[in-house]
Amino acid sequence: MAEADVTNRKPQDEVQALFEPQGVREEQTPRTDAEGHGERRPAAAPASPESAPPQAEAALAPIEEPVVSPHPYATKLREQRLAKEASGHARRDTLLYLDGVNKSFDGFKAINKLSLVVARGEMRAIIGPNGAGKTTMMDIITGKTRPDSGEVFFNGDVDLTHHDEAAIASMGIGRKFQKPTVFESHTVEDNIRLSLAGPRSVLEALFHRKDQAERDRIDAILETTRLTEKRKLLAASLSHGQKQWLEIGMLLAQDPELLLVDEPVAGMTDAETEETARLLREIARTRSVVVVEHDMSFVRELGVKVTCLHEGSVLAEGPLDQVSADPKVIEVYLGR
Template sequence: MSTLLEVNGVSVSFDGFRAINNLSFAIGLPELRAVIGPNGAGKTTFMDIVTGKTKPDEGIVRWAESAQSLLSMTEAKIARAGIGRKFQRPTVFEDQTVWDNLRVALSKPRGPFAAMFDRVTPEDRKRIDEIAGEIGLSGHLSRMAGILSHGQKQWLEIGMLLAQDPKLLLVDEPAAGMTTEERNHTADLLKRLAKSHAVVVVEHDMDFVRRLDCRVTVLHEGSVLSEGSLDHVMADERVIEVYLGR
């Protein structure tokens, strides 16, 4: 497994509050990683930095695919380089079908000229069918996205990320608001994707994290507090103190 993303010595402050404090983090390809921690631990800021939304005060964020610093790249260029992010609340085109949502997301040339001559090729149709099968929505391609269940909308958004051919997927609290069956489906989906992608899951649901059965990174006050299996980090006295306050 080769290192895909390397965050080294990164710090960032907002109005005097240090949200990220000398954070070092690496993920390989392929790999599934869960990131946990109490509110204010720096989980969202970490994702903001990786995707270019927030620029750190110091440190290095290196993307191994191009041996390039992500800090010199715009958000759009970072996305094109192969980093996809799914926010907690699904953002799909609710007045369009599942099929149309996936078609719009396909990794293809952008811009006015490309849009004028946009054609759905047999390869596009094959890719859409493959993604729909992967996310479990093959039987729903003609349905409007707005009438899907919450869990199905989450899967559709993951599918829209896959349509962009990312190497790294950053997934924020995918289990929130899901039924038990939907959570299980989502965990199994992410585990399958991690066989060929790097997948970082930020999550509060420890039962969901346990089902992921992956390496866990615990953040606290913007730094890595503990890392290892879920059982290992939850037995760490420092983690117990942070979570239980003793």
């Protein structure tokens, strides 16, 4: 499916390239791509419309739209709109679209020209050594951190950089933290209840009444996460692995389109790890999932496409065997 997008995108891609702000485009380095599926873009970007009007004209020609007015400002606006539309086409079919994202903390580049595309219904594993920028990437997607530059789009055309955590969560992006965070002084059931998709207003919560539909949803999620037995227990009394599942259950309750799962099996027993892999595969049948994980056997068990991050950008992408055979990946993991 992802492959199909790429081929579809090609023509518009060039148009888009013309109208993108110069800086962003030029920073784009052609990505090393084992599978050869990433976007290949002209290495030297054409200049902006102002400095190269004839080219712009030529590119605009195929799109039939009357030029409203020769006024430079109107022309510029129109070009911007067209460019926006064009880039929208490019990512229309993606669920998560990161392009040229940069973020640095006090001079340290945590994310460096990161580009990543996740298609609808795809499950993706992200690996990478410590400090590769995995958690910062999650922070950027979920609105906790604002990138210095670059594009982050959800569902094709929702610019995530303009929204905060709560808004992004409500759009359908769920996030599980590295360290399991559940509401320890609430019961398992209440944890799920608080996470259930629905209105998020304070007054609604004050006058909220439990109903059968809600109970059914909770039952179903508890069943999926194997926590039915524990529903009346305080979350604080759960084991580490059970807390991880509860957190995944809370994500499911949100009914998200995209789940970001940060190291779901850290500190789990082998049996629990296996169970978690099964759980994630089950979830991935209906939703997109991005899993950040160190545990290679777990990633193997997931059996999905793998992206390896290093120093804030993508080092390699493809099936696990291919990625792990990549000399650059080996170098990064084993040292030089």
